Amino acid sequence: MNNASAIELRGISKTFGSIKANQNVDLDIRRGEILSILGENGSGKTTLMNMIAGIYYPDEGKILIDGKEVTITSPKDAFKYKIGMIHQHFKLVDVFTAAENITLGMRDEKGVYNIKKINQKVLEMSKKYGFIIDPKKRIHEMSVSEKQTVEIFKVLFRGADILILDEPTAVLTPQEIRKLFDVLRKMREDGKSIVIITHKLNEVMEISDRVAVLRKGEHIATVNTSDTNEKELTEMMVGKKVDLNIERKDPVDPQPRLEIRNLTVLNKDGIKAINDISFDINGGEILGIAGIAGNGQKELLESIAGLVKKESGDIIFHNPKKNKPVTFFHKDLKKIKAMAAEGKFHYPNGERVDLKGKSNKEIVKLVNDEQILFYEDEIIDIKNKKPREIQELGIKLSFVPEDRLTMGLVGNMSIVDNMLLRSYRKGKSVFLNRKRPKDLADTIIRDLEVATPDDMTPVRRLSGGNVQKVLVGREISSSPKVLMAAYPVRGLDINSSYLIYNLLNKQKEKNVAVVFVGEDLDVLLALCDRILVLSGGIITGILEGKTAKKDEVGLLMLGNRTKETAEIADNKKSEEEVNG
Amino acid sequence: MFVNILTNAIRFSATFLYGSTGEIITEKSGHLNLGIPGVMCVGSAVGCLVEYYLVLAGVNVGFLLVLLPLLATFASGGLMGLLYSFLTVTLKSNQNVVGLAMTTFGSGLCGYMVSPITGRLHIIAPMSVHFSNMFGVAETNWFTSIFLSHGWLFYLSIVIAIVAQVVLNHTRLGLHLRAVGENPATADAVGINVTGYRYGATVIGCGISALGGFFAVMEYMGGMWDSAAYIEGLGWLSVALVIFTLWRPALSIFGSIVFAALYILGARLSVSFAMIEVLKMLPYVVTIVVLIITSIFGSKKTQAPAALGLNYFREER
Numbered sequence: 001m002n003n004a005s006a007i008e009l010r011g012i013s014k015t016f017g018s019i020k021a022n023q024n025v026d027l028d029i030r031r032g033e034i035l036s037i038l039g040e041n042g043s044g045k046t047t048l049m050n051m052i053a054g055i056y057y058p059d060e061g062k063i064l065i066d067g068k069e070v071t072i073t074s075p076k077d078a079f080k081y082k083i084g085m086i087h088q089h090f091k092l093v094d095v096f097t098a099a100e101n102i103t104l105g106m107r108d109e110k111g112v113y114n115i116k117k118i119n120q121k122v123l124e125m126s127k128k129y130g131f132i133i134d135p136k137k138r139i140h141e142m143s144v145s146e147k148q149t150v151e152i153f154k155v156l157f158r159g160a161d162i163l164i165l166d167e168p169t170a171v172l173t174p175q176e177i178r179k180l181f182d183v184l185r186k187m188r189e190d191g192k193s194i195v196i197i198t199h200k201l202n203e204v205m206e207i208s209d210r211v212a213v214l215r216k217g218e219h220i221a222t223v224n225t226s227d228t229n230e231k232e233l234t235e236m237m238v239g240k241k242v243d244l245n246i247e248r249k250d251p252v253d254p255q256p257r258l259e260i261r262n263l264t265v266l267n268k269d270g271i272k273a274i275n276d277i278s279f280d281i282n283g284g285e286i287l288g289i290a291g292i293a294g295n296g297q298k299e300l301l302e303s304i305a306g307l308v309k310k311e312s313g314d315i316i317f318h319n320p321k322k323n324k325p326v327t328f329f330h331k332d333l334k335k336i337k338a339m340a341a342e343g344k345f346h347y348p349n350g351e352r353v354d355l356k357g358k359s360n361k362e363i364v365k366l367v368n369d370e371q372i373l374f375y376e377d378e379i380i381d382i383k384n385k386k387p388r389e390i391q392e393l394g395i396k397l398s399f400v401p402e403d404r405l406t407m408g409l410v411g412n413m414s415i416v417d418n419m420l421l422r423s424y425r426k427g428k429s430v431f432l433n434r435k436r437p438k439d440l441a442d443t444i445i446r447d448l449e450v451a452t453p454d455d456m457t458p459v460r461r462l463s464g465g466n467v468q469k470v471l472v473g474r475e476i477s478s479s480p481k482v483l484m485a486a487y488p489v490r491g492l493d494i495n496s497s498y499l500i501y502n503l504l505n506k507q508k509e510k511n512v513a514v515v516f517v518g519e520d521l522d523v524l525l526a527l528c529d530r531i532l533v534l535s536g537g538i539i540t541g542i543l544e545g546k547t548a549k550k551d552e553v554g555l556l557m558l559g560n561r562t563k564e565t566a567e568i569a570d571n572k573k574s575e576e577e578v579n580g
Numbered sequence: 581m582f583v584n585i586l587t588n589a590i591r592f593s594a595t596f597l598y599g600s601t602g603e604i605i606t607e608k609s610g611h612l613n614l615g616i617p618g619v620m621c622v623g624s625a626v627g628c629l630v631e632y633y634l635v636l637a638g639v640n641v642g643f644l645l646v647l648l649p650l651l652a653t654f655a656s657g658g659l660m661g662l663l664y665s666f667l668t669v670t671l672k673s674n675q676n677v678v679g680l681a682m683t684t685f686g687s688g689l690c691g692y693m694v695s696p697i698t699g700r701l702h703i704i705a706p707m708s709v710h711f712s713n714m715f716g717v718a719e720t721n722w723f724t725s726i727f728l729s730h731g732w733l734f735y736l737s738i739v740i741a742i743v744a745q746v747v748l749n750h751t752r753l754g755l756h757l758r759a760v761g762e763n764p765a766t767a768d769a770v771g772i773n774v775t776g777y778r779y780g781a782t783v784i785g786c787g788i789s790a791l792g793g794f795f796a797v798m799e800y801m802g803g804m805w806d807s808a809a810y811i812e813g814l815g816w817l818s819v820a821l822v823i824f825t826l827w828r829p830a831l832s833i834f835g836s837i838v839f840a841a842l843y844i845l846g847a848r849l850s851v852s853f854a855m856i857e858v859l860k861m862l863p864y865v866v867t868i869v870v871l872i873i874t875s876i877f878g879s880k881k882t883q884a885p886a887a888l889g890l891n892y893f894r895e896e897r
Contacts, residue, residue, distance in 0.1 A: 076771045091766040093759050095880050104759055105770030113752040140880050 005067075006031045006162055006193045007052060007083075012061035014047055021047040025061070025219040027212055029162065034184060034194045036204040036225075038237055039214035041293045041519050045197045048214070049164045053085035054078035084155030085164040088171075090147050092139045092154075098122065099135035102154045126153055130186055144269065145176040152183070162193045169203055170294065171269075181207050199292050201230045201558040215239050230555070238521055238554040246501050246526040248545070249509065254282035254529075256318055257482055257513035258304065258395075263313035265299045273299035275537040276313070281482065283320060286504060286514040288528030288545065290521065290553055296537040297517045301484050305397040306387040317393060319378035320481060320511065325370035333360060336367065345372045394481035398472050398488065411460030415441040415452065415470055418459055422474060444473035448499060469496065476503055483507050486517040501527055521550050535559045538569070583722045585848050589841035591730050594737040595796040596836035599818025601741045601829045602789030606661070607822060608748060609781035610761035611668065612889040614679025616789050617815025618686020619660045621808050623790025624797050625690040627653035628805060631704045631798070632697060642710045649794065650733075657790025660686060661783040669778050672891045683812065690808040698805065705803035712799060731799045733791070738833055740788060745830040757781055761885035764892035774892055792818060817843065820867040826874065826882050839863045 007029040014022040022044045029035055037045045050056045052063065054072045062069050065081050072078050078085070092101050099115070099122045108114070119135040126133040131153050139147060148168065155163055169177045184194055184207060198204060204211055205225060212222040213236040220236045258281040267273040274296045281287050291297055302308045304315060326336060326345060337355050339345065345353035353372050355363055366372050382390050409418050419437035441455040448469040452462055459467055472488050485504065489497040504527070508514050518524050524531055528545040533556035541562035543553065556562065561569065599620055606613045613619075630652040634645055664682055667673045694701065714732040719725040748754040759767040760777045768774050793811045797803065817839055825835040842863050846856030874882045 075769050079771070091763070091769045093762045093766055094886060095762055095883075096755075096759065100755060101766075105756065105767065105772045108752055113750065113755070115750075138880070 004031050005029065006065065008064040008067075009048075009052075010062040010064065012048065012051060012058045012063070014044075014051060014056060014059050020217050022051075022058075023217045025214075025217075027219055027222065029193050029195060030210075031161075031193055032188055032191045033209040034188055034196065034207055035222075036208035036211045037195060037197045037214060038199060038201075038204055038211055038233060040199065040237060040521075042216075043214040043237075044217040045214055046166055047217075049085060049166065049195065049197060052078065052083055052162075053164060054083075055085075079158060079160070082159055082161040083164070084158065084160030084162070086148070086151050086155060086166065086168065088166045090151045092147060092151060094140040095138060097136050097138050098133050098142075098150045101139060101150060102135075102157050104154075106158070122153075122157070125157060129153070129156060129190075130183060144171045145173070145179075148172070148180070149183075156187070161191075162195070163187065164195045164197070166197045167199075168196060169198065169200065171271075177203070199558065201233060201555075201560075204233065205230065213237055230558075230560070231551070234551050234554040234558065238550050241522065241525065241550045246498070246523070247505060248527065248529070249505070251282070251285040251508070251529050252511075254285040255320075256280040257283040257320070258318070259314075259316040260304070261314045261316070263300075263303065263315065264311040265296075265303045265308060266311050267299060272311070273537050274303065277534075277537075277539050278313075279532060279539060279542060281513045281515060282530075283318075283481070283513045284508055284511040285529045286508050286516055286527060286545075288524040288531040289515060289517040289534060290524050290531055290557055291534035292557055293519070295534045295557075297486065297534055299537075300534070301397055301486055301515070301517065304382075304390075304482075304484065305395065306382070306385055306390040307397075310383060313383070315382050317380045317382045317395065317482075319380055319393060321374035321378045322376055323373050326367055326372045326374065333363060336363065336372075340372070344375055346375055347371060348373060394479070395484075396475045396478060396480035396482065397484045398475035398486070409459050409467065409471055412458050414456040414458055415445065415450075416455050418470065419444075419474055419477075422478065440474075440477055444470060444477065448473050448503075469499070472500060472503065476507060479510075480507070480512055482513045482515070484515040484517075487519065488516070489523070490519065497523075521553055524553070525550060533557055539565055541565055583725050585841065585845070587719075587725045587729060588844055588848070590726060590837055591734060592796075592800050592840040592844060593833075593836035594730075594734040595792045595800065595814050596818050596821050596839050597737040597741055597832055598792030598795060599789045599815060600821040600825065600832045600836060601737070601744050602657075602785040602787070602792070603819055603822045604785075604825075604827050604829050604832065605744055605748075605757075605788065606782045606785035607827060607888055608754075608757050608761045608885055609778045609785075610764060610885055610887040610890060610892070611664070611778060611782050612675050612679065613661075613664055613682075613782060613786070614676060614819065615660065615664055615682025615686065616679075616786070616819050617812040618683035618689075619657050619786045619789050620793030620796075620815040620818070621686045621690035621811045622660055622793075623653040623657045624793030624811050625693045625808070626656040627790075627794035628701060628704060628797055629693060629697075631707055631803075632701060635703050635707060645707055646710045649798070650791070653790050653794040654787040658783045658787040660790070661786030662779070664786070665779045665782045668891055669775055672893065675889050675891065683815070687808045687812045690811065694805060694808070701805045702803070704798075708798055708803035712802075733795050733799050737791075737795070741829040741833050745828065748829070758885070761887055764887055764890075765894075768892070768894060778892075789815075789818065817863055820864055823884075824863075824867045824870050826870075827884065838866075842866075 005028045009025055009027040012022055012025040025048060037049065039045045047056060051058045052072065054075045054077050057073055063072060064070070070081060072081065093104065099119045102122055103118050122133065122135040131149055133149060133153060139150065142150070148171070152163070168180060172180060188194060196207065208225050210222055210224055211228065211233060213220040213233060215237060260280070261278045262276050263274055263278070264272060264276050265274040289297055299308060303310050340353050340355040343352060347353055348371060380393065382393065410421065416434055416438045419440045420432060420434065438455060444450060445452060445455060450466045450469050452466060459470060462470070468488060472485060475483060488500050504514050504516060516528060525545060525548055531543045531545055531548055531553060532539060533541045533553060535557055536559060540556040540559065599616060603613060603616050627649040630649040631645065634648060639645060660682060664678055667678045668675050711733055712731040713729055714735060715728045717724045717728045719729050748758065756767065756772050757777050759772060760774050764774045792814070796811060796814055797805060821832060821835050821839055825831040842859060846859040
């Protein structure tokens, strides 16, 4: 390894709206090295690299290549300086062959397009680098790993000396990762500079020569991998604990509300997004879910809400009915009679309810007068229930995706109409009744201080934070029994964030089981009673919110396990070995 | 009888072949141009008008009587394509809306241009000799009738279709064009000029399609003007033909003959009026059947370009 810098970044800053993605970053990429860029979500890793690759243009700062200052305004410019980036979403044409994709946009020798020659050349070049590529195979017939190989080779074929890979291992199996690393090492020997963006610590330690750590858009340090260890890197990555002063009352008598048992969920590509996990969600408690984005949080919540199919496992819902009156929620007299015969109800004085010999009219009166109470909580397996049925049971999901308008709200409709979306089934006539949704919308606007001209303004015209308030407010308004809020404060300013925290705390006091998926570890530590950490679709630890330490959570997020979870995994492994 | 019908079907097929080849080139760039019927209307009207004024001016050089109307037709189609591209590529309007608007606009414009001289337009009819029977053979046997009795515009349509097929599938230019229609973001990232390819393909495609309208009047109808609605109907069939032939110009040569045969069969056979309408409907029915079959059993190769109908914004990632 020589120490000449291929690229030097000096004082690079980039802001998107009010968010500072990168702030005054200095970074060197040397010739013939593998440099890891490590950081949490939103730490500005990808943005920084995108500026080198010509996708974004820095607001401030200089980029120097071989000591000379350059301006890179497009991917084409980047190519000129022999920089190639391999994005997480491959830029390949599905119906074209590997060779066609690799040479796309290039000029032919002597201007003659001869696919046989091109195939030949691609094959020769790929052998030289030790790639296994079938030039005639079409992209849509390839596995993810094959596609990635084509994408990497495409960049090399164009003569790139500096390769940037954005989370290249996220989509690969362990075997494929090993193969990829071999290829990367070979390229390093060839004098290429390789940058991998990642948040898997073990991979950082295994592959890279140096590690650059980013936190909240700032460059913390660059260290030699051999001089550091996982603990030190984690500390640099998550930083010191910040006291947020969020009120956290002790949970009152938390009882299991949802029991999740051996849940496995597949993602779109058929890969296990959630892999055989078990835990409880308690009423009157905020359960935080920590993890780096894409480690199964979304699939977990969506599977509970019934939006995605569960591969295996059970989800048991404890409907908190004990000593609560029976309602005509199901409008089913027969069912109530049958349940009474099983001895499930009691009168307010404690006597067992016996409906034999009572006329329907009398029963209706008893129910309406709230005289029939449950002995015990209702226990319902919601594994095979439809999303609507799950919602009607009071399990609500408010999901704030990256672009807030794709899930839950219709951008072109007003706040009132968006309220109506949730309650449309309650109307009795074919015409819409906007009165109640309007009241609700006005309450939300008032209580949550939504900044909007009026309640008929299309939601898409509101700022992001206000859209989030509407979304969360609507889910809370339906008095849920389980409230799952994913990234509810993403992109919100401090004040709005605190409003949301208070809302969640109020729900907790009402004995609602709150699930909070968040990105900011400080918030998770300050708000949640328990913190469950997901990594690669498995639980790497469940910590007490009060005693958990930031670096502890950070390590778990990066795939290390607590003693308990490691034991479970070991048991599973040995079980499998016995069975297999 | 059979030879007669087949001869006429083959001759008529050039209308659809021009229309569909032009549309295939356009669609390969990711543009779902539903304005083709309008383009063909305008093309036929402009071509006929130029022919009409040449005749009025007393021009009797066969070469000019052929070339000038043809160029005018191609140019008018190209202009329509330019308008479409400006609206969809530069202003990023919805392709379906723009396409349908172009068809309505083109059909109306065509009627407007032709209406002042409708009664006198028949003076161009004798000029159709310049367009018909290229080899000057007598239709003595089935072979000469079916293969050699057509005008040179007919043979040109086949040449264009074959050239289009070769360019699309066996040249760098075609590869880049298809990349733009399949995945414009990828094409952009490797430095292909997405805007340029989309403009170019649409303008050239519309020019070729416009020739189909002119052909129908000058060659097939022998210079007798029918109506804008008639040309528009042919245009819609050309659009359907693109799906029927799975975006392959070479296949379109045969597909267009099938469509033409079904279209004229009603008039040739002595069947009831209701039956004629049923026969006219058949091309659309077979198109739907093809769509169903390719959707269920087809591989990726038989599908439409992946970015068909989608405008490309570079900033949207």
